[in-house]
Structures are given as structure tokens and as C-alpha cells.
Amino acid sequence: MNGRATFHFQIPVYFGGGAAVAGPKEGQGPMGPFFDLIYDSLQSAEDSWEKTETAMQRDALAKLLEKAALTDGSVDLLLGGDLINQLTVTNFAAVERDIPFLGLYNACATMAEGLLLASSLIGAGFIADAAVVASSHNATSERQFRFPTELGNQRPSWSQWTVTAAGAALLTNRPGPVRLISGTVGRVVDYGVKDANDMGAAMAPAAADTILRHLRAEKASPADYDLILTGDLGRRGRRLLLALLEKELADVDERFQDCGVWMFKENQDVYAGGSGAGCSASVWSGYLPRAMIRGQYRRVLLVGTGALLSAVSVGQGASIPAIAHAVELRTEGKEAR
Amino acid sequence: MNGRATFHFQIPVYFGGGAAVAGPKEGQGPMGPFFDLIYDSLQSAEDSWEKTETAMQRDALAKLLEKAALTDGSVDLLLGGDLINQLTVTNFAAVERDIPFLGLYNACATMAEGLLLASSLIGAGFIADAAVVASSHNATSERQFRFPTELGNQRPSWSQWTVTAAGAALLTNRPGPVRLISGTVGRVVDYGVKDANDMGAAMAPAAADTILRHLRAEKASPADYDLILTGDLGRRGRRLLLALLEKELADVDERFQDCGVWMFKENQDVYAGGSGAGCSASVWSGYLPRAMIRGQYRRVLLVGTGALLSAVSVGQGASIPAIAHAVELRTEGKEAR
Numbered sequence: 001m002n003g004r005a006t007f008h009f010q011i012p013v014y015f016g017g018g019a020a021v022a023g024p025k026e027g028q029g030p031m032g033p034f035f036d037l038i039y040d041s042l043q044s045a046e047d048s049w050e051k052t053e054t055a056m057q058r059d060a061l062a063k064l065l066e067k068a069a070l071t072d073g074s075v076d077l078l079l080g081g082d083l084i085n086q087l088t089v090t091n092f093a094a095v096e097r098d099i100p101f102l103g104l105y106n107a108c109a110t111m112a113e114g115l116l117l118a119s120s121l122i123g124a125g126f127i128a129d130a131a132v133v134a135s136s137h138n139a140t141s142e143r144q145f146r147f148p149t150e151l152g153n154q155r156p157s158w159s160q161w162t163v164t165a166a167g168a169a170l171l172t173n174r175p176g177p178v179r180l181i182s183g184t185v186g187r188v189v190d191y192g193v194k195d196a197n198d199m200g201a202a203m204a205p206a207a208a209d210t211i212l213r214h215l216r217a218e219k220a221s222p223a224d225y226d227l228i229l230t231g232d233l234g235r236r237g238r239r240l241l242l243a244l245l246e247k248e249l250a251d252v253d254e255r256f257q258d259c260g261v262w263m264f265k266e267n268q269d270v271y272a273g274g275s276g277a278g279c280s281a282s283v284w285s286g287y288l289p290r291a292m293i294r295g296q297y298r299r300v301l302l303v304g305t306g307a308l309l310s311a312v313s314v315g316q317g318a319s320i321p322a323i324a325h326a327v328e329l330r331t332e333g334k335e336a337r
Numbered sequence: 338m339n340g341r342a343t344f345h346f347q348i349p350v351y352f353g354g355g356a357a358v359a360g361p362k363e364g365q366g367p368m369g370p371f372f373d374l375i376y377d378s379l380q381s382a383e384d385s386w387e388k389t390e391t392a393m394q395r396d397a398l399a400k401l402l403e404k405a406a407l408t409d410g411s412v413d414l415l416l417g418g419d420l421i422n423q424l425t426v427t428n429f430a431a432v433e434r435d436i437p438f439l440g441l442y443n444a445c446a447t448m449a450e451g452l453l454l455a456s457s458l459i460g461a462g463f464i465a466d467a468a469v470v471a472s473s474h475n476a477t478s479e480r481q482f483r484f485p486t487e488l489g490n491q492r493p494s495w496s497q498w499t500v501t502a503a504g505a506a507l508l509t510n511r512p513g514p515v516r517l518i519s520g521t522v523g524r525v526v527d528y529g530v531k532d533a534n535d536m537g538a539a540m541a542p543a544a545a546d547t548i549l550r551h552l553r554a555e556k557a558s559p560a561d562y563d564l565i566l567t568g569d570l571g572r573r574g575r576r577l578l579l580a581l582l583e584k585e586l587a588d589v590d591e592r593f594q595d596c597g598v599w600m601f602k603e604n605q606d607v608y609a610g611g612s613g614a615g616c617s618a619s620v621w622s623g624y625l626p627r628a629m630i631r632g633q634y635r636r637v638l639l640v641g642t643g644a645l646l647s648a649v650s651v652g653q654g655a656s657i658p659a660i661a662h663a664v665e666l667r668t669e670g671k672e673a674r
Contacts, residue, residue, distance in 0.1 A: 004413040005437035007463045048653055076341040077522060085422040086647035087442050091525065095645075095658040100342035100522035102450060103645075103660075105424050105442040113439060117454065124461030126344045185414060185437035188428065308432075308440075310423035316385055321432040323440075 005185040006217035007116070009123030013180040015329070016129065016172035018285030019063035021056045023138065023164030026274075026282070029264045034286035035165075036063045042139050042164060050088055053137035056166035056278075057082070057093035060285070061133055064168040072098040075170075076127035079118050081110040082135045083277050084144060089135060099131065108203075108232050109186065110134045111167065111281040112304025112325040116183035118171045119327065123180075128173050135166035136276030145311060146196060159197040160234045161270035163263055167281030169289075175332070177293050183327045184214040188308065190321040196314045199275055200237020203305040206322035207233060208244040211303060214326040215249070222251040226297040229288065230324075231280030231304040232260035234273035259283040280304055292331050300329045342522040343554035344453070346460030350517040352666070353466065353509035355622030356400035358393045360475065360501030363611075363619070366601045371623035372502075373400045379476050379501060387425055390474035393503035393615075394419070394430035397622070398470055401505040407466070409435040412507075416455050417470035418447040420478050420614050427470065436468065445540075445569050446523065447471045448504065448618040449641025449662040453520035455508045456664065460517075465510050472503035473613030482648060483533060496534040497571045498607035500600055504618030506626075512669070514630050520664045521551040525645065527658040533651045536612055537574020540642040543659035544570060545581040548640060551663040552586070559588040563634040566625065567661075568617030568641040569597035571610035596620040617641055629668050637666045 019036045027038030037059055039052070046052045057080070065071065078099040082089040087103050094101040106113045114132035121127050139149050141162040147153040171180065189209050193202040207230050215221060222228060222245075233241055238258045245252045262283060263274035284302060291297055304327075309320045357372045364375030374396055376389070383389045394417070402408065415436040419426040424440050431438040443450045451469035458464050476486050478499040484490040508517065526546050530539040544567050552558060559565060559582075570578055575595045582589045599620060600611035621639060628634055641664075646657045 004464050007458075050649055050653065081442065083423070084647070085649060086420070086444065086645065088647040088650050091645040091658050092650070092655065095525040095527045098524065101443075101525050101660060102454070102522060103441065103443045104439070105418065106438075106440045107423065117439070120461065120463060121344075121457060124457065124463070126457060126461070127341050185439060187435065188432040188438050190432045308423065308428040310421070310425040312387055312422060313425050313429070316387065318429065321428050323438060 006182060006214060007120050008182045009119050009180060011123050011125050011173060013119045013122045014172055014174060014176040015178035015289050016170035016174060016176055017064055017068040018169045018289050019060045019067060020165060020167045020282040020286030021060045022282055026163055026165050026263060029268060031263055031283060031287050034290060049137055049139040050084060053089045053135055053140050054092045057089060057133050057135050058096060060166040060168040061093065061097065061131060064131060064170055068170050075099050075129050075131050077130040079104055079114040079130060080133035081105045083107065083141050106323050107306030107308055108275060108277045109304035109306030109323050109325050110277045111284060112302060112327055115327045116325050119180045119183060122171055122173050130171050131168055133166065133168040134277040134281035136162055136278035138162045138164045141276060155271065156197050158236050158272050160199055160260060160272045160275035163274040163276040163279040165278035165282035167278060167285035169285045177332055178289055179330050179332050181328045181330055184210055184217060186210040186323040186325045188321045188323050190319050192319045194319050196309055199307045200234040200272055201240055202307045202320040203233055203322040204237045204240035204244060206324040207241050207303050207305050210324040210326050212248060222249055222255060225255060225299050225301050228256050228301045230258045232275040233258045233305055234260040234275060236272045298331045302327045343519060343551060344457050345519045346456050346517060348460050348462050348510060350456045350459045351509055351511060351513040352515035352626050353507035353511060353513055354401055354405040355506045355626050356397045356404060357502060357504045357619040357623030358397045359619055362605065363500055363502050363600060366605060368600055368620060368624050371627060386474055386476040387421060390426045390472055390477050391429045394426060394470050394472050395433060397503040397505040398430060398434065398468060401468060401507055405507050412436050412466050412468050413464035414467040416441055416451040416467060418442045419472045420444065421481060426472060443660050444643030444645055445612060445614045446641035446643030446660050446662050447614050448621060449639060449664055452664045453662050456517045456520060459508055459510050467508050468505055470503065470505040471614040471618035473499055473615035475499045475501045478613060492608065493534050495573050495609050497536055497597060497609045497612035500611040500613040500616040502615035502619035504615060504622035506622045514669055515626055516667050516669050518665045518667055521547055521554060523547040523660040523662045525658045525660050527656050529656045531656050533646055536644045537571040537609055538577055539644045539657040540570055540659040541574045541577035541581060543661040544578050544640050544642050547661040547663050549585060559586055559592060562592060562636050562638050565593050565638045567595045569612040570595045570642055571597040571612060573609045635668045639664045
């Protein structure tokens with residue numbers, strides 16, 4: 001295994017804006033104030049859950065371009081994906097935009113994959129601006145991956161709640177306060193977890209693998225970061241990640257946080273926390289950049305975590321492989337710690 | 338719409354080898370002699386069609402590395418995808434390799450998407466070697482997108498036959514006879530086709546859009562190429578593509594060919610021809626580079642074509658958006674025409 005899967009962006013790449021759209025339950029959580037738009041129902045004016053999820057991506061992209069004062073013609077590339085079969089949601093958001101499109105799928109690590117690829121293409125000088133989008137929706141995901149939601153099936157205490165949200169971020173070569181420094185592509189890791197409700201356990205080893213590889217490539221330790229923010233490990237997955245890392249690293253402490261834990265309040269009945277491609281996408285496009293710009297975090301490692309399961313593979317008795325991609329951000333104009 | 342979606346690879350990128358694995362019907366077609374391995378059944382020793390498709394990707398990757406005398410540790414990145422929900426097939430091929438992985442989905446344009454992204458990352462100096470893989474399987478696709486194959490459902494004359502094949506290509510910065518010059522990212526185009534059997538009609542407008550944009554960016558005309566090879570338009574889609582292009586271009590003639598037309602003999606009962614992500618992947622990794630190396634074609638434009646449908650979108654009455662990505666190849670050591 002060589003170390004070339006960590007990319008450093010030579011031409012500086014900046015965060016040029018973000019927009020996040022969420023469902024009603026997410027709107028009532030701690031991230032609520034940082035969403036640009038909160039839907040008041042899982043099914044908006046659209047006539048299906050999938051079309052509602054497409055509408056969330058459409059609204060996030062429209063808000064993003066509006067806030068950045070850009071038109072389709074000034075964005076070089078759209079990268080993105082979702083959890084629904086064949087990226088149904090993203091395809092129908094992309095068809096409405098006159099922007100060349102690359103469809104990505106690494107489950108809930110898709111936003112991180114998009115940020116990493118967009119940064120690479122900007123950092124290499126191929127393009128100047130790219131929009132990255134990802135989403136998930138509780139009802140579209142649950143019926144596809146587990147049970148029809150109408151069944152009211154009982155869920156185990158270690159299950160997570162698929163987040164209803166879309167996040168869109170603009171990356172650009174035009175200087176701004178938050179810079180994307182580097183990224184590490186993840187390997188597919190499989191510890192043999194077969195329970196489709198136990199996503200945190202399936203994903204924690206992939207997150208540990210990528211974090212260790214990224215730190216090694218950057219010659220850094222956790223103490224060098226203000227925040228190491230995983231996508232959707234949830235409470236159980238985060239605990240497993242810390243247990244895996246404690247064997248290898250010092251400073252495995254509260255600087256490790258997780259968007260799935262941040263998404264809901266303790267009393268919102270989501271058991272182990274939030275999950276879904278829209279979980280990290282909406283936090284990274286909404287709360288996080290605002291917190292970095294106001295100086296709360298200066299050096300941040302984002303770690304998108306994806307469980308590579310399908311109804312087919314679970315039904316055929318296969319285990320759940322997982323992957324994680326990392327992207328490192330810093331605020332400009334201040335010395336890196 | 339700006340022109341920045343055409344990337345030119347400054348650091349030269351070369352084709353470093355290819356491997357193709359196919360099913361029995363494909364093995365009997367014109368491409369048969371160029372496959373590295375031909376399965377004698379749609380279901381090999383594996384206990385499901387999906388696992389058989391994974392085995393085809395696994396075999397293609399193993400052959401590729403064997404022929405190139407490389408180990409996992411000397412390949413920086415694996416990029417790829419397939420048509421099955423959540424990339425089930427590719428995820429389980431990727432977990433067996435110790436190579437960082439990026440999952441892609443643009444339907445049957447996925448191989449082209451992978452070649453374009455891998456070339457960009459090599460051409461920018463981020464990595465030295467990348468493997469790109471894509472596949473499809475008649476039985477896994479037909480039951481997922483249309484009808485259970487056991488039904489023996491009657492198919493219309495304009496339908497295509499999903500190809501059972503996997504193709505894997507190695508791209509590298511080490512000089513070789515075939516060089517990847519540039520690529521154009523496609524836009525999502527929707528002409529309102531709603532018939533899931535009429536993929537050629539859904540995809541032809543996307544192919545025309547990308548070909549016109551690529552030619553404009555390269556200041557080239559069709560006569561500058563020895564071959565413009567689309568992925569899986571089939572006979573009907575190819576005819577529609579030529580009709581669309583004739584309004585805009587001269588030299589719209591036999592230099593426009595299609596892997597779906599090439600894949601089967603007239604008497605193989607596939608109606609409009611082959612389709613599927615494995616169609617272009619196996620031709621571009623098997624026959625094509627051999628033909629270029631022996632001098633049959635010197636300047637070639639590959640155009641991957643993808644129909645962005647799902648059982649969900651078709652079931653909900655939606656039309657079929659499509660996309661096409663282009664990659665330009667030339668043989669080295671001879672003057673480009």
C-alpha cells in the first residue's frame with residue numbers, strides 16, 4: 001500500500017458557500033438554525049417521497065447559486081449522489097441544471113468523495129468552480145434498505161435514524177476564509193458485520209483506517225486538529241472508532257465528533273443518532289463552515305463514512321463493507337496549529 | 338455554459354493494459370477473440386447472478402494486474418461501478434483489493450466517467466497508476482430494471498440486450514503506445530423518452546450534445562478521427578445520433594460506430610444490439626486498444642452513454658434522462674491527422 005491516495009491541492013481551493021435543506025425532525029434538532037430551508041413535511045408538494053428528496057437537492061442547489069450570485073454557466077461541474085437506486089434523486093436534480101455532471105456513489109461517504117474529487121479538479125487547474133451535492137430522506141431510504149415504513153417495524157436500540165436533508169457546497173479557486181488543503185481516498189474495509197441496523201459498527205473500522213492513513217500522510221496527530229468530524233457513525237460507531245484509535249494514537253478525545261450525533265437532541269428518539277448521505281452533507285454545508293468562519297475551529301478533518309450495503313447483498317446474507325474518505329480544511333490568515 | 342468541462346491532460350496519461358471477461362453469448366460474438374476469459378454460464382460457481390457479476394469484475398481486475406505485472410500496492414486508485422443497486426457488484430469486488438476506491442455511477446457511461454477521472458488525477462500528478470472497472474450482467478439487470486427473466490417476457494424489436502461482461506483498464510503515467518489526450522464531462526439531457534426498452538432513443542441526444550461540445554473544444558471535425566465509438570446506443574440509437582449530428586456536422590459517416598452494435602452478430606437475436614455498463618467497458622479494455630496498437634485506428638473518440646433510469650423513476654412515470662462522457666485517445670509516435 002503506497003501513500004499516494006492522499007492528495008494535496010497545489011492550486012488553493014476554497015469553500016465558496018454552502019446551502020442546506022432539511023426535513024421537519026432535523027429542523028427541530030441542534031442544527032436547525034443553520035438550515036437555509038426546513039420542509040414542514042416528509043412529502044412536500046411533490047407526489048412521492050423520492051420526488052420530495054429531489055426537490056430538496058434542487059432547493060439546496062438553487063440556494064447555493066443564489067447566495068454565491070452564480071448562474072449555471074459559471075459553474076464548471078456538478079458532482080453528487082444519493083442513496084436511492086441508480087441515484088434516482090440526484091439524476092432528476094441534475095437534469096434541471098445546465099452544468100456538466102459526474103454521478104458518485106459511496107453511500108454516506110458520497111459528499112466527502114465529491115468534495116475530494118472537486119478539490120482535486122480545481123487544485124489541478126482543470127476547473128474553477130464546482131458544486132457538490134448529496135442527500136438522504138428517511139422514508140425513501142428506510143423502505144429501500146430495511147422495511148416499508150408503514151409497517152411501523154420495531155427498531156433496535158443500536159439503529160440510527162436516516163436523516164432527511166440535502167447539502168450543497170461550492171468549491172472554487174477564488175480566495176475565501178476556508179481553504180481545502182488535502183484529502184485521502186478510503187479503502188473498502190469489511191469486519192463482517194451483517195446487521196443492516198448496525199451501521200456504526202460496520203463503518204467505524206473504515207473511518208479508523210482512513211484517519212490513520214491521513215494523519216500518517218500529513219505527519220499529524222489528533223491534537224493538531226480542532227475537530228475531527230465523522231459523517232454518520234452515530235453514538236455507537238463513534239465509541240467504536242475511539243476504541244479502535246486509542247490503540248494507535250494519543251489525544252483520542254472530545255475533538256472527535258460526529259454529524260449523526262450532532263443532528264438530533266437526546267429526546268428526539270433516534271436511538272444511536274442520525275445517518276444518511278444528507279447527514280454530513282447538510283452539516284458540512286450549513287453549520288460547519290459558519291463555525292469555521294467565526295473562528296470556532298481552525299483546522300478540521302472531515303471524514304465521510306459509508307456503509308456499502310444493498311437490499312440485494314443483505315438479502316443474500318453478505319456482510320456490510322464500508323468506506324471512508326477524508327478532507328482537511330483550514331481557515332486562512334491564521335497560523336495552522 | 339462555459340467550455341471548461343473539457344479537460345486536457347498536461348502530464349501524459351497512457352493506456353497501460355486492459356482485461357475483459359464476458360458471458361457465453363458475448364463470447365460467441367465478434368468480440369469473442371478479444372476477451373481474456375469467457376464464462377460458460379450466466380451463473381458460474383457462485384450462488385447468485387450478482388455474485389457471478391462480482392466474480393467477473395474480480396477476474397478482470399486480477400487479469401489486468403497479472404498482465405501489467407502489478408500488485409495492489411503499486412496501484413494508487415481503483416475507480417468503478419456497475420448497474421446494480423448501490424453498486425453492489427463493484428463494492429464486493431473492491432473489498433477484495435487493497436486499493437483506495439472511488440465508486441462512480443453514471444449508468445452505462447460509468448466506464449467513460451472512470452477513464453476521465455482517472456486520467457485527470459494522473460494528468461494532474463496526484464497519482465501514477467489507476468485501475469478503472471465496470472460491468473453489467475444480463476440477468477442481474479433485466480430483473481432489476483424490467484421484468485424477472487423467468488417470466489420470459491416478450492421484448493419489443495427496439496429493445497437492447499444487456500451485455501454480460503466486465504472490463505478493467507489500467508491508466509498510468511508510464512509511456513506506452515496509446516495515450517489519453519482529453520475528456521469532456523457530459524450534461525444530463527432529457528428528451529422525454531419514457532419507454533425503458535427504448536434506451537437508444539433516450540441516450541442519443543446526450544451523445545450528440547457531448548460529441549458536439551468535445552469537437553468544439555478540440556476545434557476538430559469528425560474527419561479528424563479514425564473512429565468515434567459510442568458505448569451502447571445500439572442500432573436504433575446510433576441511427577438517431579447520426580440524424581441529430583447531420584444537422585450540425587459534415588462527415589457523419591461510418592467512422593461513427595457503437596460497441597453495442599459490435600458486440601453481437603446479426604443472428605444472435607439481440608434486436609437493436611447490446612447495452613450495459615460492461616458493453617463499452619469490455620470493448621474498450623479488450624478489442625479497441627489491441628486494434629489501436631496494431632495501427633488500425635490512430636485518433637479515437639470514446640463516448641460512454643448512460644440512461645439514468647431506475648425501477649422507481651420508471652414506475653413513477655418519469656422520463657429517462659441520459660448522459661454521455663467523451664475521452665480522446667491517440668497512438669503515440671505517429672503524427673495526429
